[in-house]
Amino acid sequence: MSNRGNSSGSGSNSNISSSNRPEWLQQYDLIGKIGEGTYGLVFLAKIKSNRSKSIAIKKFKQSKDGDGVSPTAIREIMLLREISHDNVVKLVNVHINHIDMSLYLAFDYAEHDLYEIIRHHRDKVNQAINQYTVKSILWQLLNGLNYLHSNWIMHRDLKPSNILVMGDGEEQGVVKIADFGLARIYQAPLKPLFDNGVVVTIWYRAPELLLGGKHYTSAVDMWAVGCIFAELLTLKPLFQGQEVKATPNPFQLDQLDKIFKVLGHPTVEKWPTLAHLPHWQTDQQHIQGHKYDSPGLYSVVHLSPKNPAYDLLSKMLEYDPRKRITAAQALEHEYFRMEPLPGRNALVPPQPGEKIVNYPTRPVDTNTDFEGTTSLQPAQQASGNVSGGMGPHVMPTRNVPRPMHMVGMQRMQQQSMAAYNLASQAINPANIPMQRGVAAQPHQQQQQQQLRRKDGMGMPGYPQQKSRRF
Amino acid sequence: MATDFWTSTHYKQLLDQEEVDTVHSLDKERGITLEDFKLIKLHMTNYIVRLAQHVKVRQRVVATAVTYMRRAYTRRSMVEYDPRLVAPTCLYLASKAEESTVQARLLVFYIKKLYSDEKYRYEIKEILEMEMKILEALNYYLVVFHPYRALSQLLQDAGMSDSTQMIWGLINDTYKMDLILIYPPHLIALACIYVASMLKDKDNTSWFEQLRVDMNMVEKISTEILDFYDYHKTISEEKVNAAMMKLTMRM
Known part of the structure; x- marks a missing residue:
């Protein structure tokens, strides 16, 4: 099982895990900052009780004009608390820090x-x-x-x-x-x-x-x-x-x-x-x-x-x-x-012989704590897969104009990329009723599992995955 | 879902009368009875309505604010969460949720204008802090469905469009009770139509029958509304003040 030292490549986390964090934050291990926007910061964290699960924590700053929680955050919470769908980001938790009046939204992490x-x-x-x-x-x-x-x-x-x-x-x-x-x-x-x-x-x-x-x-x-x-x-x-x-x-x-x-x-x-x-x-x-x-x-x-x-x-x-x-x-x-039919795992085509592209993982700034304070050490490159989960809505290091900016971030190297040539899953949309509500989902997941195919292993020209998971 | 009541968090959170009528143990210690509890919530509903008239927000914002306030007190004590702060904060939060944001300083301005009693005087900072506590108390469920939604269609269908104003007023009054925490909003709307039909001596029996709703429930809500009007006559300012006095200690 990976631990934080592993995934961040060094012991530079000591400055992150400050001991005076509020109680609700203690359930997470902070990995680092993965994004920044006008509303605040986005962090990558792992749940201590289930380290295979990564979450993205979006921290809303208290607005400076003295008008409390931003209406944007209110609207986002209001809608996300009501909706539930496979293809919509999942809000797993909301936290409030009464001391600095900041608001945190925790999402399943998407790489x-x-x-x-x-x-x-x-x-x-x-x-x-x-x-x-x-x-x-x-x-x-x-x-x-x-x-x-x-x-x-x-x-x-x-x-x-x-x-x-x-x-x-x-x-x-x-x-x-x-x-x-x-x-x-x-x-x-x-x-x-x-x-x-x-x-x-x-x-x-x-x-x-x-x-x-x-x-x-x-x-x-x-x-x-x-x-x-x-x-x-x-x-x-x-x-x-x-x-x-x-x-x-x-x-x-x-x-x-x-x-x-x-x-x-x-x-x-x-x-x-x-x-x-x-x-x-x-x-x-x-x-x-x-x-x-x-x-x-x-x-x-x-x-x-x-x-x-x-x-x-x-x-x-x-x-x-x-x-x-x-x-x-x-x-x-x-x-x-028409062929190819769309599938649940968009990244891994079900046909053996299809090329699989390994997308880089999100860069993580491990020198920023939940308060957004950055230490003076050079940014560490996170290595190892930050896997599972779903994610934040923002990304650093863009070369096209974007409403955010990040400092000291670098893309991962090839060897650290997640390997995707694993069991692939295919669904036939013709067999799957359109999802309209929560109730339809358990049945659908079952169907998808039945339709799951195991093929597409070990594509030529691509690095072998280090571990296989089923 | 946000627009389908039956899959909404509003529906999932509906409570029983007994749950709504439970006075928090801390409040009981101060001698607050169930009647006091109801009176204070009624008084605070009126406060929200008054404040809303000054900052000029629509009825839906008022209805959402009152719902937030009433929901909050199913989980929090009035001793710890002073209603005189909770009420304007709920209006503030509801104005954001319903996309008609009112500035906190405007609320503070009108609070000062409306009340000379310094127990009502709270500052912006206190409202902003309470906003977060209310969000927490509401467990971040903010979507509220109201009886107004289907009203005009129902009235047209029932041939009662001429009574729109009266029924609208009846619905407004239901927020002085806890009905919105207990019953689906369309049943509250139907109960108001039912009450109006009775008051106007209009026989709508066949219309109600073809609706395929639980008429026992509609009648039950109607009775509660009529009982409330009877009870409302007995409320005096002294009674309200006496109940409020029990909360005197400000946190």
């Missing part, structure tokens, strides 16, 4: 996220993500989103870094939607949605939002899924607009221009409510000025227009939100009925 997986393929292995993995990730993402949408929850901030994938362990390769800070229940809002401020990272933002639409729907999440799907295929953000930071309104001309270039201009004939969108009317000379009329989506994503993958993608990127495909409809799409 990977789509941001890192895409980046690894683009910058390290220089190779597309295999079809099975793309399809499995997309299916699970839609499955989780369908659960949220059928419960009237909009995520509103879907992007690759918010889509987590479980590392080594019994849930290996399972996709988890994370970061519900902007999510909301949309059945009976007290305020128009627009009052909540501008939402959704610009590259994944739906055109109705960019054009100033005020009453948007769950279709904005589906647009983001379309963008993510394309990015999984090409390893590049589909619409990489330059964000104009100064503007308080959601209107982003460059982002719209990037979309129009690929999809062609929207027309009132195809999208009747377009005429009512504020920016379509007020910025006519800019928006309606130059026309792009040759839609070239298929060439951007290198797919034949006859390919079902292309058909599904184009339905997600439908301009009119009312015509855009829903998560439930997308799950029924032909694409998911």
Whole structure:
């Protein structure tokens, strides 16, 4: 059994395990800091009573303006306490430290996220993500989103870094939607949605939002899924607009221009409510000025227009939100009925002979304690697999602009990567009823276990795994 | 789930009358009886309503705040958690949960304006500290379903749209009791419609019958509402003050 000394590679933890930690923190062994955002810090920890289980602890700072627990944290807790789904991040605990008035959310830890997986393929292995993995990730993402949408929850901030994938362990390769800070229940809002401020990272933002639409729907999440799907295929953000930071309104001309270039201009004939969108009317000379009329989506994503993958993608990127495909409809799409069928373990294709990519584990800054105090020692590289569990919504060391910054972090070396060429699991979505609630799950898990296949061991050209686990 | 009552944490947390009517042992030591307990909660409901009118939040925020306050006192003592601090804090927390955030300093401003009694005067810092304690007391379950949700549809269906205002008022009054902790909110809404039908001498028997709900339950809630109105007439300021006096020691 691994211990902390093992997984952090040195005894540098002594400065972390300070003895005057509050009682509720004593149940965890802190491994280190794995992320940082405007709201606070994210830590990796192990549960003392069950060391095989890793958790991510998101610490919310007390806001400086004297307004208590941030409404974002309240909203996230409120939703996560209600929901339960295989493809949604699991909130395992909430803790409050009354002394410094900080709030901690503990999640099952996920080793990977789509941001890192895409980046690894683009910058390290220089190779597309295999079809099975793309399809499995997309299916699970839609499955989780369908659960949220059928419960009237909009995520509103879907992007690759918010889509987590479980590392080594019994849930290996399972996709988890994370970061519900902007999510909301949309059945009976007290305020128009627009009052909540501008939402959704610009590259994944739906055109109705960019054009100033005020009453948007769950279709904005589906647009983001379309963008993510394309990015999984090409390893590049589909619409990489330059964000104009100064503007308080959601209107982003460059982002719209990037979309129009690929999809062609929207027309009132195809999208009747377009005429009512504020920016379509007020910025006519800019928006309606130059026309792009040759839609070239298929060439951007290198797919034949006859390919079902292309058909599904184009339905997600439908301009009119009312015509855009829903998560439930997308799950029924032909694409998911063709080989390779999507599976539960998105990282390990069931076909023997398929290449398995070893994704790097998350870097851990072992010199930061729960208070966020960093010691002056150089950052240690964590080695060994931080396995199992699910995770935080943030990642350090990005080379693309991101809302966070980490110091002294390095990526793991090859030999320390988790080995994934273990027993793989496949599910046939045609046999599996769509998950709509908690009650459906035990049955489904049983089904999945029956369908589990043991193959795909020891791929050529990849390091042999040190241990096998079943 | 957040929008399906039957899978929600609200449903799972519904309590029995006896559980709701248990006075905390610390409060009992101060001589607080069950009647005092109910009176204080009623008094605090009125406090939340008053404060809400000044900071201008909608009824749903008020209803959620009162529910938080009542839920908190099924687990915490009034001696340790001063209702005069808990009430505005619940309004503060509910305003965040219901996406109409009210600033703590605004609440403090109106508290000072409304009450000269210094026992009511709490500072921002104390509200923020209590906010975390309330979150803990609520076990972080924050989604609350209210009887208002399906009301207009029900009234239309029952052909009682002309009584909307009266029934809305009846529902508001149910928050002066603990009904929201005990019964599913749609049954509370139906009970209010039932009471209104009685008061207006409108025979809705056949409409209720075709609803396929537990009519015994609806009648039971209706009786409780009518009993409450009778009881409400007997409440005097002295009674409330006497109950509040038992809590005098501030933590």
